[in-house]
Structures are given as C-alpha cells and as structure tokens.
Amino acid sequence: MNSENNSPLDSNNSDGKPKWLTPKVYETDAERKRDFWIGVGIFFALNIVLTLCQWGVGAGALTVSPTNGSSDFVSSTLFTILTWVFLLLPWVINIGLIIYFAFTRNQVALGMVAGFGIALAIVICLGVIFVAWCFITLGAGSY
Amino acid sequence: MSPMPVLFTVGGVPIYSHGFFLLLALLAGLGWLAIEARRRRWSREEVLPITLAAFVGGMIGARVSILFFNGFEYAPLVLNMYALFDPRIGPGSILGGVAGAYIGGYIASKAIGKEQCSCDAFAPAMALATAIGRIGCYLSFEDGLGKPTTFPWGAHVPGADYLVHPAPLYDMAFNLVWFGILLALRDHKWMQNGNLLKFGIAGYAFFRFFVEFTRNNQVIAFGLTGQQFVSALLFIAVVVYFAKNREKLFPSAQPA
Numbered sequence: 097m098n099s100e101n102n103s104p105l106d107s108n109n110s111d112g113k114p115k116w117l118t119p120k121v122y123e124t125d126a127e128r129k130r131d132f133w134i135g136v137g138i139f140f141a142l143n144i145v146l147t148l149c150q151w152g153v154g155a156g157a158l159t160v161s162p163t164n165g166s167s168d169f170v171s172s173t174l175f176t177i178l179t180w181v182f183l184l185l186p187w188v189i190n191i192g193l194i195i196y197f198a199f200t201r202n203q204v205a206l207g208m209v210a211g212f213g214i215a216l217a218i219v220i221c222l223g224v225i226f227v228a229w230c231f232i233t234l235g236a237g238s239y
Numbered sequence: 240m241s242p243m244p245v246l247f248t249v250g251g252v253p254i255y256s257h258g259f260f261l262l263l264a265l266l267a268g269l270g271w272l273a274i275e276a277r278r279r280r281w282s283r284e285e286v287l288p289i290t291l292a293a294f295v296g297g298m299i300g301a302r303v304s305i306l307f308f309n310g311f312e313y314a315p316l317v318l319n320m321y322a323l324f325d326p327r328i329g330p331g332s333i334l335g336g337v338a339g340a341y342i343g344g345y346i347a348s349k350a351i352g353k354e355q356c357s358c359d360a361f362a363p364a365m366a367l368a369t370a371i372g373r374i375g376c377y378l379s380f381e382d383g384l385g386k387p388t389t390f391p392w393g394a395h396v397p398g399a400d401y402l403v404h405p406a407p408l409y410d411m412a413f414n415l416v417w418f419g420i421l422l423a424l425r426d427h428k429w430m431q432n433g434n435l436l437k438f439g440i441a442g443y444a445f446f447r448f449f450v451e452f453t454r455n456n457q458v459i460a461f462g463l464t465g466q467q468f469v470s471a472l473l474f475i476a477v478v479v480y481f482a483k484n485r486e487k488l489f490p491s492a493q494p495a
C-alpha cells in the first residue's frame with residue numbers, strides 16, 4: 097500500500113515541490129498534441145487581447161499626453177510610464193509564460209513558440225512584397 | 240551592377256530583392272538543417288522545438304539589437320512586440336539574430352532536458368543562409384553598400400562618380416567559404432556537442448569585426464560601430480569558453 101498518501105488538498109507533490117512547478121509527464125501522443133494546440137491557442141488569444149488593450153489604452157493615454165497641449169509634469173510622466181508599461185508588458189507576459197510552461201508543460205510552451213513562429217513566418221513571406229531593407233522605421237516613433 | 244531593389248513584378252506587385260532573398264535564405268538554412276538532422280539521426284522531438292525556438296529567438300534578437308546598433312530613439316518601434324509582425328519594417332540585424340537564435344535554441348534544449356547540445360547542425364546552415372541573404376542586401380543597395388573605395392572591384396553608386404565597397408558581397412563570399420570549412424569540420428571529434436556552432440559564430444564575428452570598417456554603420460565609440468563591439472564580444476566569449484574548458488572539450492592525444 098502506498099504510504100505516501102497525498103490528500104487532494106495538498107498543494108505539494110510527495111517530493112515537496114508545488115504542483116504548479118512540477119513538470120508534466122506526457123504519457124500519450126494525444127496528450128502532447130492537446131497541450132501543443134492549447135499553446136498555439138494561448139499565443140494567438142493572448143496576443144489578440146493584448147493588442148486590443150494596447151490600442152484601447154493608447155487611445156485613452158492620448159488624453160493625458162503632452163502632445164495634447166498639456167504641459168503638466170504629472171501628466172507627462174504618467175504618459176511616459178504608461179507607454180513603457182504597455183510596450184514591455186507583452187514581452188514579459190509572453191516570454192514569462194513560455195518559460196514557465198517550458199519547465200512545467202513543455203508541449204504548451206512548444207505550441208506558444210510555434211504560434212509565434214507561424215506568425216513570424218507569415219511576416220517573412222509577406223516581406224517579399226514589402227521589405228526593401230533590413231530595417232525601415234516608417235517614420236521614427238510611428239508606433 | 241546597378242542596384243535592383245525590385246527583383247521582378249508579379250501582376251504589378253513588386254517582389255523586393257531583400258525580402259525575396261531573406262525568404263530564400265531561411266528556406267535554404269532550414270533545408271540544410273533538415274539534411275544535417277537526418278544525417279545525425281536526431282529525433283523530431285529534439286529538432287522541432289530547438290529549431291522553432293532558435294527561429295523565434297533569432298527574429299526577436301535581430302529586431303531588439305537595433306536598439307544598440309541604431310540608437311535608443313528607435314525604442315518605441317523596436318520594443319513594441321507587435322511591430323515584429325509588421326511586414327514593412329524588416330527583420331533587423333543578423334548579429335542580433337545569431338545571438339537571439341543561440342539563446343532561444345539553448346533555452347529550448349534545456350527545457351526538453353537535453354544534456355548535450357544538438358546545435359552543431361545550425362552552424363553550416365547559418366553560414367549558408369547568411370550567404371544567400373546577403374545577395375538581397377547587395378541588390379537592394381542597403382546602407383549605400385559600403386564606404387568609398389578605389390579598389391577595382393568597387394561597386395558603382397548611381398548618380399555618383401566614385402566606387403564603394405560591395406560589403407554585402409564580402410560577407411557573402413566569406414560565408415560561402417565558411418560554409419565549406421564548417422562542412423569539412425562537422426565530423427571532427429573536437430567539433431561536437433556545440434563546439435562547431437560556437438566555432439562558427441566566432442569565425443563570423445571575427446570576419447564581421449573587420450568588414451565593418453568597409454560599411455556605413457553608425458560609429459558608437461573609439462571609432463567602432465555597435466556591430467564591432469558585439470562581434471568582439473562574441474569572439475572573445477567563445478575564445479574564453481574554449482580556453483577555460485579546453486581539457487574537457489579537446490582531450491589531448493595519448494600522453495608521451
């Protein structure tokens with residue numbers, strides 16, 4: 097009889113590691129494929145939501161931006177902080193999630209990276225009809 | 240040869256040299272990688288995640304490195320993750336791409352629990368891809384090609400009466416030779432477990448440091464460009480790594 101009884105309420109595994117940090121062991125191909133497609137879905141869903149939030153907050157931030165005639169230091173600083181937060185947030189969330197899943201549910205991480213890769217591959221294909229140089233600014237700061 | 244930024248048109252849609260040869264380069268690199276992976280009998284479970292991560296890491300590294308090479312004023316564009324998916328902007332710097340690909344592939348190999356490095360196949364693939372991609376840089380007359388020169392092989396500048404260094408062609412020529420060298424070394428006992436890739440990166444970094452003197456990139460300090468600083472750093476890092484680990488990496492022959 098197994099003497100190492102884990103109560104369903106235990107948040108740790110028998111080796112003391114929290115369950116949310118324990119790598120998943122895949123036993124079937126179906127499990128791998130399921131997690132893979134979950135990862136692809138997470139990548140696209142997450143980033144569509146983040147893009148919409150970025151646009152929404154960006155539009156709202158214009159009301160406190162210095163370019164709107166406001167020379168108030170607080171507004172200017174708030175605008176700068178908001179800009180940096182929304183620039184860096186997608187990186188932090190995406191890379192953070194990929195790294196977390198890489199060590200806990202690696203097929204989900206693979207799916208996220210595959211989603212990223214699919215999107216970038218499409219960009220490279222479209223680059224054939226758009227890209228003239230290695231880097232074009234479209235007018236500095238246009239983003 | 241005159242610049243040819245548009246290679247041809249299809250139904251009135253321009254096919255840009257740079258984008259075309261970038262796509263061709265990536266396909267060639269992936270194709271060579273597939274050949275090497277099959278030859279080394281690597282499993283799909285290893286090759287796929289490492290390749291994907293290297294590709295994504297490379298694209299991110301290529302773009303983010305622009306911050307260092309072109310200046311912090313490009314931060315709003317470079318650091319906007321969704322600008323990565325704008326096909327009009329372009330990939331960025333190959334040096335940043337190499338570093339990003341290495342980091343991405345390394346993280347993936349650790350995540351799948353691979354003790355040894357299965358990355359040596361990337362070395363000749365990267366050299367081949369870079370050689371092909373540089374054709375696009377030359378045809379698109381990127382950054383004005385290079386600094387003025389009196390060498391007879393200089394390229395003509397449209398509307399000017401002087402020649403310039405065809406720097407992308409220097410890069411292409413080096414990478415073709417380097418591809419051959421890496422192929423010749425790929426089965427050498429000292430060029431396994433990541434050594435070939437590090438050697439490949441160090442070789443390109445060494446070349447890139449010197450070819451930068453013929454290019455028009457922005458000088459940062461001490462008369463050197465950002466690309467030269469990164470190249471020097473990469474080269475030194477690999478040399479130090481090999482020196483510190485020489486007994487483990489390069490076991491000597493039978494003792495006298």
